[in-house]
Amino acid sequence: MGQAIMGDDLETLRSETLEALAQAQDHAAWDAIRVGVLGKSGRLTRLLKELGKMSPEERKERGQALNRLRDALNSAVETRGQEIAEAALEARLKSEQVDVTMPAPATSFGLVHPISRTIEEMTAIFGAMGFSVAEGPDIESQWHNFSALNTPDHHPARTEHDTFYLPSAEEDSPARVLRTQTSGVQIRTMLNEEPPIRVIAPGRTYRADHDATHSPMFHQCEGWSSIRALHSGISKAV
Helix, strand or coil: CHHHHHHHHHHHHHHHHHHHHHHCCCHHHHHHHHHHHHCCCCHHHHHHHHHHHCCHHHHHHHHHHHHHHHHHHHHHHHHHHHHHHHHHHHHHHHHCCCCCCCCCCCCCCCCCCHHHHHHHHHHHHHHHCCCEECCCCCEECHHHHCHHHCCCCCCHHHCCCCCCEECCCCCCCCCEEECCCCHHHHHHHHHHCCCCEEEEEEEEEECCCCECCECCEEEEEEEEEECCCCCCCCCCCC
């Protein structure tokens, strides 16, 4: 009678677990069954912990039956888990199929950057007033960036604290700089064109100033007009 009782409860556990596994359709349901039966507080685990209360003879017989049931349920849980995973993958692959005969989805186009748009608007405004656009290099000589603009050698703007200096290409030539303003374009324009001149020079400028409110690179738009001849102090040979 004792053996029948011990076998009946294990058979009930086995049948209920297999039935629950067969009904599980997703990973969450499968995992709940696995934990509920084989976890640290699962039904089968609790039965194993009760072996210590039995006599040696009963413990041996009961232990063998529990071990066989544990192996069977472990195998059933693993098999059902693989089946659910494969079914989920198959459903995902079907949902991600692409019908190449369908028209391509509409794509959104990018917009002009706000800075570029602002420069375009400024160029249009000054263009309507008769100004043309002049450009120059971002890497400038010290003469174009400072000396030709009457910036003396001792001026604070010439210090490395304010200006980015670049290694010189030639050993004895002065270091070049990342232009600190677009005024160098003014010098280049006046050296190459005859008055009258009406020009704006939008572009990037660089200064060694970087904190929460300043950027080492920013944009500037300088404009000027000249109706007189070039000053004799600026030589075209420079």
